[in-house]
Amino acid sequence: MSQSDFIKKYKRNKRFIKVMQFLILLSFIVIWQILSSTNVINSFIYSSPYNVFITIKNLAISKELFTHIFTTLSEIFISFVLGISLGLFIAILFYECPTLAKIFDPYLTVLNSLPKVALGPIIIIIFGANTKSIIIMALLINLIVSIISIYSGLKETDKVRLKMFDTFKATKWQKLKMLVLPSAYNSIIASLKLNISLTLIGVITGEFLVSKSGIGYLIIYGTQVFNLDLVISGIIILLVISYILYKGVILLEKILIKTY
């Protein structure tokens, strides 16, 4: 097999995968539509691609769609940025004071394993039925993991390099700024990917609990008025948002990550 044959084969295989991926999606939509049009499934419960299309179109015409998307996206953005920056801050604090890290270790472990949704009702009582509660909910879910992953990144700093800094009598701040943070840079960037998925879970959970707007609200409202077209439209919009955000973070990672 020549090199050009190899490349051809490789490309053909890649194209085949893409085509199959698209065909699965297409047949899912087509079968779903046929089943509901022929009344094999109850379109009142299972909706149908056509109904979803109409629902989303109407939401778009009334501009409501964009309000909901905007609400959810801004909640995601705030929680994501807060989660990463607070996580970085606390991880640095733990790195600089190992005793502090040891004191909080069991609390982090317990909080990490607790299903944070359980705290939802308390959060609403304390912070009220508003956006603040949604962001707190998302933070509870993404912060602990951010702290743990960034902290372990900081701890991986090369011991010989740390000693080298000591031989020049470097201050703690110099070591942090010139060695520890640059060393952990890639692992901090990698933690963004984990953080975005968790933030999405947090925000949607929060919206389920309290919101007056947002994609989570759309889904819950649809359930309450038994408008399953709305529920499934909401899920599909959410699917698209998550996919775009995830791809966005991967792209960001590709741009930001450094190879030495």
Add this chain to the structure above:
Amino acid sequence: MNNLIEVENIKKNYHTLNGEIEALKDVSLEVKEGSFVSIVGTSGCGKSTLLNIIAGLEDKTSGQIKFKKDIKIGYMLQEDALLPWLTVLDNALLGLKITKEEDTEYVKYLLKTYGLEKFMDKYPKELSGGMKQRVALIRTLATKPDLLLLDEPFSALDYQSRLKVSNDVYNIIKKEKKTAIMITHDIAEAISLSEEVFLLSKSPAILKKHYDIIMKERSTPIKNRSLPEFSYYYDMIWRDIDEPI
């Protein structure tokens, strides 16, 4: 005081949960200004501890260290410890950056003198092991130390580059007229580079023996290895290592 540094009756104990561990029992040594000396001993005998104490990186339990004047100490580690995200120039400047005495011209001069001019803007991964070690030495030399402490500086290199790099490093240290204390477990390396060798006993260490390495036709470390005195000292130190105290 004729010596640059005098180490007197240094004792070092470590505290662990399983009790106190004696690392250095009683070590004294003197180093003349401008000389190159080595401290040898089996691994785990406390050589590194001694070097760390001289450098001020670790506290001693008792004893004292006298310096001729207020001297500056430079330290060269086993590994080059270069930062992969910095260029060769920035790596060489790092020590001065930390001590806030940035002198780019001087560092450029050192890099130029020691054959690294073309690599200034390259990153460490593009350099050979020996070149990296040279950059590490320049990083330390840039701070203009009076005394250089070398902690097994060649042990991370393969045998071939080890000979060459130790030759290079020796020449640089001599050209810059620095006093150097090197610790190593490689007796041949110690003899070929140094004017004096101190032998430490097994842990807890005491100074077991001291040798003035006298070679009539002393030249570079690699050439020293083929001088008749070389094998004489080599055999002697080997014999003394196993000798009970």
